[in-house]
Amino acid sequence: MSSRTEPSFRESVDLMFNRAVKLMDLPPGLEEKIRVCNATYTVRFGVRLRGSMHTFVGYRSVHSEHMEPVKGGIRYATGVNQDEVEALAALMTYKCALVEAPFGGSKGGLCIDPREYEEHELELITRRFAYELAKRDLINPSQNVPAPDMGTGEREMAWIADQYARMNTTDINAKACVTGKPLNAGGIAGRVEATGRGVQYALREFFRYEEDKAAAGLTGKLDGKRVIVQGLGNVGYHAAKFLSEEDGSLITGIIERDGGLFSADGLDVEAVRNWIVKHGGVSGYPDAQYMEDGSVLLEEECDILIPAALEGVINLSNAERVKAPLIIEAANGPVTAGADEILRDKGCVIIPDMYANAGGVTVSYFEWVKNLSHIRFGRMQRRQEEARHQLVIDELQRLDDVLGNTWSMSPDFKDKYLKGAGELELVRSGLDDTMRAAYQSMREVWHSRDDVTDLRTAAYLVSIDKVAKSYHAKGL
Ligand code: GLU
Numbered sequence: 001m002s003s004r005t006e007p008s009f010r011e012s013v014d015l016m017f018n019r020a021v022k023l024m025d026l027p028p029g030l031e032e033k034i035r036v037c038n039a040t041y042t043v044r045f046g047v048r049l050r051g052s053m054h055t056f057v058g059y060r061s062v063h064s065e066h067m068e069p070v071k072g073g074i075r076y077a078t079g080v081n082q083d084e085v086e087a088l089a090a091l092m093t094y095k096c097a098l099v100e101a102p103f104g105g106s107k108g109g110l111c112i113d114p115r116e117y118e119e120h121e122l123e124l125i126t127r128r129f130a131y132e133l134a135k136r137d138l139i140n141p142s143q144n145v146p147a148p149d150m151g152t153g154e155r156e157m158a159w160i161a162d163q164y165a166r167m168n169t170t171d172i173n174a175k176a177c178v179t180g181k182p183l184n185a186g187g188i189a190g191r192v193e194a195t196g197r198g199v200q201y202a203l204r205e206f207f208r209y210e211e212d213k214a215a216a217g218l219t220g221k222l223d224g225k226r227v228i229v230q231g232l233g234n235v236g237y238h239a240a241k242f243l244s245e246e247d248g249s250l251i252t253g254i255i256e257r258d259g260g261l262f263s264a265d266g267l268d269v270e271a272v273r274n275w276i277v278k279h280g281g282v283s284g285y286p287d288a289q290y291m292e293d294g295s296v297l298l299e300e301e302c303d304i305l306i307p308a309a310l311e312g313v314i315n316l317s318n319a320e321r322v323k324a325p326l327i328i329e330a331a332n333g334p335v336t337a338g339a340d341e342i343l344r345d346k347g348c349v350i351i352p353d354m355y356a357n358a359g360g361v362t363v364s365y366f367e368w369v370k371n372l373s374h375i376r377f378g379r380m381q382r383r384q385e386e387a388r389h390q391l392v393i394d395e396l397q398r399l400d401d402v403l404g405n406t407w408s409m410s411p412d413f414k415d416k417y418l419k420g421a422g423e424l425e426l427v428r429s430g431l432d433d434t435m436r437a438a439y440q441s442m443r444e445v446w447h448s449r450d451d452v453t454d455l456r457t458a459a460y461l462v463s464i465d466k467v468a469k470s471y472h473a474k475g476l
Contacts, residue, residue, distance in 0.1 A: 047128050
Protein backbone atom coordinates (compact mmCIF):
# COMPACT_ATOMS: atom_id res chain seq x y z
CA MET A 1 0.00 0.00 0.00
CA SER A 2 1.22 3.46 -0.88
CA SER A 3 1.95 6.08 1.76
CA ARG A 4 0.69 8.79 -0.60
CA THR A 5 -2.56 10.48 0.26
CA GLU A 6 -5.48 10.45 -2.10
CA PRO A 7 -6.55 13.83 -3.50
CA SER A 8 -10.25 14.77 -3.60
CA PHE A 9 -12.27 13.90 -6.72
CA ARG A 10 -11.98 17.45 -8.10
CA GLU A 11 -8.26 17.56 -7.38
CA SER A 12 -7.93 14.20 -9.10
CA VAL A 13 -9.62 15.55 -12.24
CA ASP A 14 -7.41 18.66 -12.08
CA LEU A 15 -4.26 16.53 -11.76
CA MET A 16 -5.20 14.58 -14.87
CA PHE A 17 -6.02 17.84 -16.67
CA ASN A 18 -2.66 19.32 -15.63
CA ARG A 19 -0.79 16.28 -16.84
CA ALA A 20 -2.32 16.71 -20.29
CA VAL A 21 -2.19 20.47 -20.52
CA LYS A 22 1.58 20.41 -19.88
CA LEU A 23 1.91 18.82 -23.30
CA MET A 24 0.00 21.64 -24.97
CA ASP A 25 0.95 25.11 -25.95
CA LEU A 26 -1.96 27.18 -24.67
CA PRO A 27 -1.78 30.96 -24.37
CA PRO A 28 -1.02 32.13 -20.81
CA GLY A 29 -4.10 32.27 -18.63
CA LEU A 30 -6.28 30.17 -20.89
CA GLU A 31 -5.20 26.96 -19.21
CA GLU A 32 -6.43 28.26 -15.85
CA LYS A 33 -9.63 29.63 -17.42
CA ILE A 34 -10.48 26.22 -18.83
CA ARG A 35 -9.62 24.30 -15.66
CA VAL A 36 -11.62 26.28 -13.12
CA CYS A 37 -15.27 25.84 -12.43
CA ASN A 38 -17.16 29.03 -13.37
CA ALA A 39 -19.79 28.94 -10.63
CA THR A 40 -21.45 26.63 -8.18
CA TYR A 41 -24.86 27.43 -6.77
CA THR A 42 -25.83 25.90 -3.44
CA VAL A 43 -29.45 25.83 -2.42
CA ARG A 44 -31.07 24.83 0.85
CA PHE A 45 -34.81 24.45 0.66
CA GLY A 46 -37.52 23.09 2.88
CA VAL A 47 -40.29 20.66 2.01
CA ARG A 48 -43.12 19.74 4.37
CA LEU A 49 -43.20 15.94 4.63
CA ARG A 50 -44.77 13.59 7.14
CA GLY A 51 -46.04 16.47 9.24
CA SER A 52 -42.77 18.38 9.58
CA MET A 53 -40.37 20.53 7.60
CA HIS A 54 -37.34 18.79 6.04
CA THR A 55 -34.40 20.77 4.73
CA PHE A 56 -32.50 19.58 1.67
CA VAL A 57 -29.16 20.71 0.25
CA GLY A 58 -28.66 20.80 -3.51
CA TYR A 59 -26.06 22.04 -5.99
CA ARG A 60 -25.82 23.03 -9.63
CA SER A 61 -22.33 23.69 -10.83
CA VAL A 62 -21.41 25.28 -14.16
CA HIS A 63 -17.89 24.42 -15.22
CA SER A 64 -17.59 26.01 -18.64
CA GLU A 65 -19.87 28.19 -20.75
CA HIS A 66 -17.72 28.20 -23.88
CA MET A 67 -20.87 26.71 -25.44
CA GLU A 68 -24.42 27.06 -24.23
CA PRO A 69 -26.56 25.49 -23.01
CA VAL A 70 -24.39 23.78 -20.45
CA LYS A 71 -25.24 20.13 -19.91
CA GLY A 72 -24.98 17.47 -17.26
CA GLY A 73 -26.99 15.23 -14.99
CA ILE A 74 -28.54 15.67 -11.57
CA ARG A 75 -27.47 13.10 -8.98
CA TYR A 76 -29.43 12.01 -5.90
CA ALA A 77 -27.09 10.51 -3.30
CA THR A 78 -26.17 11.10 0.31
CA GLY A 79 -22.52 11.67 -0.56
CA VAL A 80 -23.21 14.60 -2.93
CA ASN A 81 -20.99 17.60 -2.13
CA GLN A 82 -19.58 20.65 -3.84
CA ASP A 83 -16.22 19.05 -4.64
CA GLU A 84 -17.91 16.09 -6.33
CA VAL A 85 -20.39 18.19 -8.31
CA GLU A 86 -17.57 20.43 -9.56
CA ALA A 87 -15.45 17.46 -10.59
CA LEU A 88 -18.41 15.98 -12.45
CA ALA A 89 -19.19 19.32 -14.12
CA ALA A 90 -15.59 19.57 -15.35
CA LEU A 91 -15.79 16.05 -16.77
CA MET A 92 -18.98 17.07 -18.61
CA THR A 93 -17.12 19.92 -20.33
CA TYR A 94 -14.40 17.58 -21.59
CA LYS A 95 -16.87 14.82 -22.45
CA CYS A 96 -19.10 17.07 -24.55
CA ALA A 97 -16.10 18.54 -26.36
CA LEU A 98 -14.67 15.09 -27.10
CA VAL A 99 -17.87 13.70 -28.64
CA GLU A 100 -18.78 17.04 -30.25
CA ALA A 101 -22.02 17.56 -28.38
CA PRO A 102 -22.39 21.36 -28.61
CA PHE A 103 -22.60 22.05 -24.88
CA GLY A 104 -20.61 23.43 -21.99
CA GLY A 105 -20.28 21.35 -18.83
CA SER A 106 -22.51 21.37 -15.78
CA LYS A 107 -23.67 19.02 -13.03
CA GLY A 108 -26.17 18.99 -10.21
CA GLY A 109 -26.75 17.03 -7.09
CA LEU A 110 -29.08 16.67 -4.15
CA CYS A 111 -27.94 15.19 -0.82
CA ILE A 112 -30.63 12.61 -0.39
CA ASP A 113 -31.05 8.85 -0.28
CA PRO A 114 -33.99 8.42 -2.68
CA ARG A 115 -34.76 4.96 -1.26
CA GLU A 116 -35.87 6.58 1.97
CA TYR A 117 -38.78 8.41 0.37
CA GLU A 118 -42.14 7.49 -1.13
CA GLU A 119 -42.77 8.39 -4.74
CA HIS A 120 -45.09 11.32 -3.95
CA GLU A 121 -42.48 12.71 -1.51
CA LEU A 122 -39.76 12.46 -4.12
CA GLU A 123 -42.01 14.32 -6.51
CA LEU A 124 -42.48 17.18 -4.05
CA ILE A 125 -38.73 17.35 -3.38
CA THR A 126 -37.81 17.18 -7.07
CA ARG A 127 -40.33 19.83 -8.08
CA ARG A 128 -39.09 22.16 -5.36
CA PHE A 129 -35.45 21.63 -6.34
CA ALA A 130 -36.36 22.20 -10.00
CA TYR A 131 -38.21 25.40 -9.04
CA GLU A 132 -35.15 26.71 -7.20
CA LEU A 133 -32.89 25.98 -10.17
CA ALA A 134 -35.30 27.13 -12.90
CA LYS A 135 -35.92 30.53 -11.34
CA ARG A 136 -32.17 31.18 -11.60
CA ASP A 137 -31.97 29.86 -15.18
CA LEU A 138 -30.02 26.84 -13.94
CA ILE A 139 -32.67 24.85 -15.77
CA ASN A 140 -33.41 26.40 -19.14
CA PRO A 141 -33.54 24.99 -22.71
CA SER A 142 -31.03 27.52 -23.99
CA GLN A 143 -28.83 27.85 -20.92
CA ASN A 144 -28.70 24.80 -18.70
CA VAL A 145 -30.14 21.38 -19.49
CA PRO A 146 -29.99 18.66 -16.81
CA ALA A 147 -30.37 14.91 -17.34
CA PRO A 148 -30.43 11.75 -15.23
CA ASP A 149 -27.45 10.60 -13.19
CA MET A 150 -27.05 8.27 -10.21
CA GLY A 151 -30.28 8.01 -8.25
CA THR A 152 -32.43 9.76 -10.86
CA GLY A 153 -34.12 8.59 -14.04
CA GLU A 154 -36.98 9.21 -16.45
CA ARG A 155 -39.50 9.82 -13.68
CA GLU A 156 -37.55 12.68 -12.10
CA MET A 157 -36.83 14.21 -15.52
CA ALA A 158 -40.58 14.21 -16.33
CA TRP A 159 -41.28 16.07 -13.06
CA ILE A 160 -38.54 18.59 -13.82
CA ALA A 161 -39.85 19.16 -17.38
CA ASP A 162 -43.37 19.66 -16.08
CA GLN A 163 -42.23 22.03 -13.34
CA TYR A 164 -40.32 24.13 -15.86
CA ALA A 165 -43.31 24.18 -18.24
CA ARG A 166 -45.60 25.37 -15.42
CA MET A 167 -43.21 28.21 -14.67
CA ASN A 168 -42.74 29.13 -18.35
CA THR A 169 -46.15 28.67 -19.89
CA THR A 170 -45.35 30.42 -23.17
CA ASP A 171 -41.99 28.79 -23.83
CA ILE A 172 -42.57 26.70 -26.94
CA ASN A 173 -39.27 24.88 -26.32
CA ALA A 174 -40.00 24.06 -22.68
CA LYS A 175 -39.53 20.32 -23.21
CA ALA A 176 -35.90 20.89 -24.19
CA CYS A 177 -35.16 22.13 -20.64
CA VAL A 178 -34.14 18.63 -19.55
CA THR A 179 -33.24 15.35 -21.28
CA GLY A 180 -33.72 11.72 -20.33
CA LYS A 181 -37.49 12.17 -20.19
CA PRO A 182 -39.88 9.28 -20.80
CA LEU A 183 -40.93 8.84 -24.44
CA ASN A 184 -44.46 10.07 -23.73
CA ALA A 185 -43.15 13.26 -22.15
CA GLY A 186 -40.86 14.31 -25.00
CA GLY A 187 -38.08 11.75 -24.54
CA ILE A 188 -36.27 9.88 -27.28
CA ALA A 189 -36.08 6.18 -28.08
CA GLY A 190 -32.85 4.62 -26.81
CA ARG A 191 -31.95 7.20 -24.13
CA VAL A 192 -32.38 4.90 -21.11
CA GLU A 193 -29.81 2.39 -22.35
CA ALA A 194 -27.64 4.97 -24.16
CA THR A 195 -24.71 5.05 -21.72
CA GLY A 196 -24.50 1.24 -21.56
CA ARG A 197 -24.87 1.05 -25.35
CA GLY A 198 -22.07 3.61 -25.66
CA VAL A 199 -19.80 1.41 -23.52
CA GLN A 200 -20.51 -1.50 -25.87
CA TYR A 201 -19.81 0.62 -28.98
CA ALA A 202 -16.62 1.94 -27.37
CA LEU A 203 -15.35 -1.58 -26.72
CA ARG A 204 -16.30 -2.71 -30.22
CA GLU A 205 -14.31 0.18 -31.66
CA PHE A 206 -11.31 -0.56 -29.41
CA PHE A 207 -11.39 -4.20 -30.52
CA ARG A 208 -11.23 -3.14 -34.18
CA TYR A 209 -7.57 -2.13 -33.77
CA GLU A 210 -4.90 -4.83 -33.37
CA GLU A 211 -2.37 -2.27 -32.17
CA ASP A 212 -4.67 -1.06 -29.39
CA LYS A 213 -5.56 -4.56 -28.23
CA ALA A 214 -1.87 -5.43 -28.24
CA ALA A 215 -1.16 -2.50 -25.91
CA ALA A 216 -3.41 -4.25 -23.37
CA GLY A 217 -2.00 -7.67 -24.23
CA LEU A 218 -5.32 -8.77 -25.71
CA THR A 219 -6.13 -10.45 -29.01
CA GLY A 220 -9.23 -11.59 -30.89
CA LYS A 221 -12.78 -10.40 -30.44
CA LEU A 222 -15.11 -9.51 -27.59
CA ASP A 223 -16.57 -12.99 -27.93
CA GLY A 224 -15.47 -15.09 -24.95
CA LYS A 225 -13.73 -12.23 -23.14
CA ARG A 226 -14.13 -12.37 -19.34
CA VAL A 227 -15.76 -9.20 -18.03
CA ILE A 228 -16.23 -8.01 -14.43
CA VAL A 229 -18.78 -5.26 -13.88
CA GLN A 230 -18.93 -3.12 -10.77
CA GLY A 231 -22.45 -1.76 -10.28
CA LEU A 232 -25.51 -3.21 -11.98
CA GLY A 233 -27.40 0.10 -12.14
CA ASN A 234 -28.66 1.54 -15.40
CA VAL A 235 -25.21 1.84 -17.00
CA GLY A 236 -23.59 -1.39 -15.74
CA TYR A 237 -26.69 -3.45 -16.40
CA HIS A 238 -27.10 -2.36 -20.00
CA ALA A 239 -23.39 -2.61 -20.79
CA ALA A 240 -23.20 -6.13 -19.32
CA LYS A 241 -26.44 -7.21 -20.98
CA PHE A 242 -25.45 -6.01 -24.46
CA LEU A 243 -21.90 -7.39 -24.21
CA SER A 244 -23.11 -10.83 -23.13
CA GLU A 245 -26.19 -11.09 -25.36
CA GLU A 246 -24.82 -9.47 -28.52
CA ASP A 247 -21.03 -9.84 -28.41
CA GLY A 248 -20.64 -13.17 -26.65
CA SER A 249 -18.61 -11.81 -23.72
CA LEU A 250 -18.70 -13.72 -20.43
CA ILE A 251 -19.80 -11.65 -17.46
CA THR A 252 -17.75 -13.54 -14.87
CA GLY A 253 -18.21 -11.07 -12.02
CA ILE A 254 -20.82 -8.60 -10.81
CA ILE A 255 -20.18 -6.34 -7.84
CA GLU A 256 -23.10 -4.74 -6.03
CA ARG A 257 -23.69 -2.79 -2.82
CA ASP A 258 -24.20 -5.92 -0.70
CA GLY A 259 -21.47 -8.13 -2.19
CA GLY A 260 -20.18 -9.77 -5.33
CA LEU A 261 -21.08 -12.70 -7.57
CA PHE A 262 -18.57 -14.77 -9.48
CA SER A 263 -18.98 -17.50 -12.07
CA ALA A 264 -16.16 -18.59 -14.38
CA ASP A 265 -18.79 -19.78 -16.91
CA GLY A 266 -20.47 -16.38 -17.05
CA LEU A 267 -23.47 -14.96 -15.19
CA ASP A 268 -26.95 -14.51 -16.60
CA VAL A 269 -27.19 -10.70 -16.39
CA GLU A 270 -30.97 -10.61 -16.76
CA ALA A 271 -31.44 -13.21 -14.02
CA VAL A 272 -29.10 -11.33 -11.66
CA ARG A 273 -30.89 -8.06 -12.34
CA ASN A 274 -34.28 -9.68 -11.64
CA TRP A 275 -32.87 -11.13 -8.42
CA ILE A 276 -31.67 -7.70 -7.29
CA VAL A 277 -35.05 -6.11 -8.08
CA LYS A 278 -36.83 -8.83 -6.07
CA HIS A 279 -34.44 -9.24 -3.14
CA GLY A 280 -32.76 -5.85 -2.92
CA GLY A 281 -29.23 -7.23 -3.51
CA VAL A 282 -27.17 -10.06 -4.99
CA SER A 283 -26.90 -12.09 -1.79
CA GLY A 284 -28.62 -15.49 -2.07
CA TYR A 285 -28.44 -15.59 -5.89
CA PRO A 286 -28.27 -19.32 -6.59
CA ASP A 287 -26.09 -19.81 -9.68
CA ALA A 288 -22.83 -18.21 -8.59
CA GLN A 289 -20.23 -17.92 -5.90
CA TYR A 290 -21.19 -15.10 -3.51
CA MET A 291 -18.73 -12.98 -1.54
CA GLU A 292 -19.73 -10.44 1.04
CA ASP A 293 -16.82 -8.15 0.23
CA GLY A 294 -17.55 -7.60 -3.45
CA SER A 295 -14.58 -5.28 -3.91
CA VAL A 296 -12.20 -8.27 -4.04
CA LEU A 297 -13.63 -8.92 -7.50
CA LEU A 298 -12.03 -5.67 -8.68
CA GLU A 299 -8.75 -7.55 -8.16
CA GLU A 300 -9.86 -10.78 -9.84
CA GLU A 301 -8.34 -12.07 -13.10
CA CYS A 302 -10.41 -10.97 -16.11
CA ASP A 303 -9.94 -9.42 -19.55
CA ILE A 304 -12.07 -6.32 -19.09
CA LEU A 305 -13.03 -4.51 -15.90
CA ILE A 306 -16.02 -2.16 -16.08
CA PRO A 307 -16.39 0.11 -13.05
CA ALA A 308 -19.93 1.45 -13.55
CA ALA A 309 -20.87 2.95 -10.20
CA LEU A 310 -19.16 5.48 -7.97
CA GLU A 311 -16.01 7.54 -8.36
CA GLY A 312 -12.76 6.56 -6.68
CA VAL A 313 -13.34 2.80 -6.43
CA ILE A 314 -9.93 2.05 -7.89
CA ASN A 315 -7.54 4.01 -5.75
CA LEU A 316 -4.15 3.94 -4.06
CA SER A 317 -5.29 1.16 -1.73
CA ASN A 318 -6.11 -1.42 -4.41
CA ALA A 319 -4.68 -0.30 -7.77
CA GLU A 320 -1.53 -2.38 -7.36
CA ARG A 321 -3.61 -5.56 -7.08
CA VAL A 322 -5.94 -4.89 -10.04
CA LYS A 323 -5.16 -7.53 -12.67
CA ALA A 324 -7.42 -6.48 -15.55
CA PRO A 325 -5.36 -5.53 -18.61
CA LEU A 326 -8.19 -3.32 -19.87
CA ILE A 327 -10.43 -1.03 -17.81
CA ILE A 328 -13.32 0.87 -19.36
CA GLU A 329 -14.63 3.64 -17.12
CA ALA A 330 -18.40 3.45 -17.45
CA ALA A 331 -18.72 5.55 -14.28
CA ASN A 332 -17.36 9.07 -13.90
CA GLY A 333 -13.99 9.14 -12.16
CA PRO A 334 -13.80 5.52 -10.94
CA VAL A 335 -9.97 5.57 -11.08
CA THR A 336 -8.21 8.19 -8.96
CA ALA A 337 -5.22 10.12 -10.33
CA GLY A 338 -2.84 8.08 -8.13
CA ALA A 339 -4.34 4.77 -9.19
CA ASP A 340 -4.19 5.89 -12.81
CA GLU A 341 -0.43 6.30 -12.51
CA ILE A 342 0.03 2.89 -10.86
CA LEU A 343 -2.10 1.17 -13.50
CA ARG A 344 -0.32 2.91 -16.36
CA ASP A 345 3.03 1.74 -14.99
CA LYS A 346 1.68 -1.79 -14.91
CA GLY A 347 0.74 -1.56 -18.60
CA CYS A 348 -3.01 -1.53 -18.03
CA VAL A 349 -4.98 0.26 -20.75
CA ILE A 350 -7.74 2.53 -19.49
CA ILE A 351 -10.53 3.71 -21.78
CA PRO A 352 -11.31 6.97 -19.96
CA ASP A 353 -14.68 8.06 -18.54
CA MET A 354 -15.01 11.21 -20.60
CA TYR A 355 -15.16 8.99 -23.66
CA ALA A 356 -16.45 5.67 -22.33
CA ASN A 357 -19.64 6.98 -20.73
CA ALA A 358 -20.36 9.71 -23.27
CA GLY A 359 -23.20 7.69 -24.82
CA GLY A 360 -25.65 9.22 -22.35
CA VAL A 361 -24.98 12.83 -23.20
CA THR A 362 -24.73 12.00 -26.91
CA VAL A 363 -28.29 10.68 -26.96
CA SER A 364 -29.32 13.57 -24.69
CA TYR A 365 -28.08 15.84 -27.46
CA PHE A 366 -30.31 14.01 -29.95
CA GLU A 367 -33.26 14.37 -27.55
CA TRP A 368 -32.64 18.09 -27.15
CA VAL A 369 -32.51 18.53 -30.95
CA LYS A 370 -35.73 16.48 -31.27
CA ASN A 371 -37.45 18.71 -28.70
CA LEU A 372 -36.32 21.89 -30.44
CA SER A 373 -37.39 20.62 -33.85
CA HIS A 374 -40.70 19.34 -32.47
CA ILE A 375 -40.62 16.23 -34.61
CA ARG A 376 -39.60 12.62 -34.07
CA PHE A 377 -36.49 11.48 -35.96
CA GLY A 378 -37.35 9.51 -39.07
CA ARG A 379 -40.95 10.71 -39.28
CA MET A 380 -40.52 12.37 -42.68
CA GLN A 381 -38.13 9.90 -44.30
CA ARG A 382 -39.08 6.42 -43.16
CA ARG A 383 -41.84 5.54 -45.65
CA GLN A 384 -40.10 7.32 -48.49
CA GLU A 385 -36.98 5.26 -47.81
CA GLU A 386 -39.09 2.10 -47.74
CA ALA A 387 -40.75 3.05 -51.05
CA ARG A 388 -37.36 3.49 -52.72
CA HIS A 389 -36.16 0.18 -51.35
CA GLN A 390 -39.34 -1.44 -52.68
CA LEU A 391 -38.33 -0.22 -56.15
CA VAL A 392 -35.01 -2.09 -55.85
CA ILE A 393 -36.73 -5.25 -54.61
CA ASP A 394 -39.24 -5.09 -57.50
CA GLU A 395 -36.43 -4.64 -59.99
CA LEU A 396 -34.49 -7.60 -58.54
CA GLN A 397 -37.65 -9.65 -58.74
CA ARG A 398 -38.13 -8.65 -62.39
CA LEU A 399 -34.54 -9.62 -63.18
CA ASP A 400 -35.07 -12.93 -61.50
CA ASP A 401 -38.12 -13.53 -63.72
CA VAL A 402 -36.24 -12.47 -66.87
CA LEU A 403 -33.31 -14.77 -66.00
CA GLY A 404 -35.71 -17.65 -65.53
CA ASN A 405 -35.57 -17.94 -61.74
CA THR A 406 -31.94 -18.96 -61.70
CA TRP A 407 -31.22 -17.24 -58.40
CA SER A 408 -33.14 -15.98 -55.41
CA MET A 409 -32.76 -13.40 -52.69
CA SER A 410 -31.56 -14.65 -49.30
CA PRO A 411 -34.58 -15.34 -47.07
CA ASP A 412 -34.46 -12.35 -44.72
CA PHE A 413 -32.86 -9.88 -47.15
CA LYS A 414 -36.20 -8.53 -48.34
CA ASP A 415 -37.59 -7.91 -44.87
CA LYS A 416 -34.39 -6.32 -43.56
CA TYR A 417 -33.82 -4.19 -46.63
CA LEU A 418 -37.40 -2.99 -46.82
CA LYS A 419 -37.54 -1.73 -43.25
CA GLY A 420 -36.89 2.02 -43.14
CA ALA A 421 -35.08 3.42 -40.11
CA GLY A 422 -37.25 4.57 -37.21
CA GLU A 423 -36.13 6.75 -34.34
CA LEU A 424 -34.40 3.96 -32.42
CA GLU A 425 -32.35 2.84 -35.44
CA LEU A 426 -31.34 6.44 -36.15
CA VAL A 427 -30.36 7.06 -32.53
CA ARG A 428 -28.21 3.92 -32.50
CA SER A 429 -26.61 4.87 -35.78
CA GLY A 430 -25.83 8.38 -34.52
CA LEU A 431 -24.44 7.01 -31.26
CA ASP A 432 -22.30 4.42 -32.99
CA ASP A 433 -20.90 7.02 -35.37
CA THR A 434 -20.16 9.38 -32.47
CA MET A 435 -18.38 6.70 -30.43
CA ARG A 436 -16.29 5.60 -33.40
CA ALA A 437 -15.29 9.12 -34.41
CA ALA A 438 -14.36 10.15 -30.86
CA TYR A 439 -12.29 6.99 -30.34
CA GLN A 440 -10.46 7.60 -33.59
CA SER A 441 -9.64 11.16 -32.57
CA MET A 442 -8.13 9.88 -29.29
CA ARG A 443 -6.18 6.99 -30.76
CA GLU A 444 -4.73 9.23 -33.46
CA VAL A 445 -3.15 11.39 -30.70
CA TRP A 446 -2.21 8.31 -28.64
CA HIS A 447 -0.28 6.72 -31.49
CA SER A 448 1.13 9.77 -33.21
CA ARG A 449 2.83 11.48 -30.28
CA ASP A 450 5.74 10.01 -28.33
CA ASP A 451 4.87 12.06 -25.26
CA VAL A 452 1.33 10.65 -25.09
CA THR A 453 1.32 7.15 -23.68
CA ASP A 454 -2.28 6.68 -22.61
CA LEU A 455 -5.81 7.20 -23.88
CA ARG A 456 -6.83 9.52 -21.01
CA THR A 457 -4.13 12.06 -21.83
CA ALA A 458 -5.06 11.74 -25.50
CA ALA A 459 -8.74 12.36 -24.64
CA TYR A 460 -7.84 15.46 -22.62
CA LEU A 461 -5.65 16.77 -25.45
CA VAL A 462 -8.44 16.41 -27.99
CA SER A 463 -11.09 17.97 -25.79
CA ILE A 464 -9.03 20.80 -24.28
CA ASP A 465 -7.95 21.74 -27.78
CA LYS A 466 -11.59 21.99 -28.85
CA VAL A 467 -12.56 24.07 -25.81
CA ALA A 468 -9.53 26.33 -26.37
CA LYS A 469 -10.47 26.82 -30.03
CA SER A 470 -13.97 27.83 -29.13
CA TYR A 471 -12.66 30.37 -26.60
CA HIS A 472 -10.33 31.62 -29.30
CA ALA A 473 -13.21 31.96 -31.77
CA LYS A 474 -14.98 34.15 -29.22
CA GLY A 475 -11.92 36.40 -29.12
CA LEU A 476 -10.86 35.39 -25.62
N1 GLU B 1 -25.31 12.12 -16.22
C1 GLU B 1 -24.84 11.65 -17.48
C2 GLU B 1 -23.34 11.87 -17.60
O1 GLU B 1 -22.64 11.92 -16.62
C3 GLU B 1 -25.63 12.22 -18.64
C4 GLU B 1 -25.55 13.70 -18.83
C5 GLU B 1 -26.49 14.24 -19.90
O2 GLU B 1 -27.12 13.46 -20.60
O3 GLU B 1 -26.57 15.48 -19.99
O4 GLU B 1 -22.80 11.91 -18.66
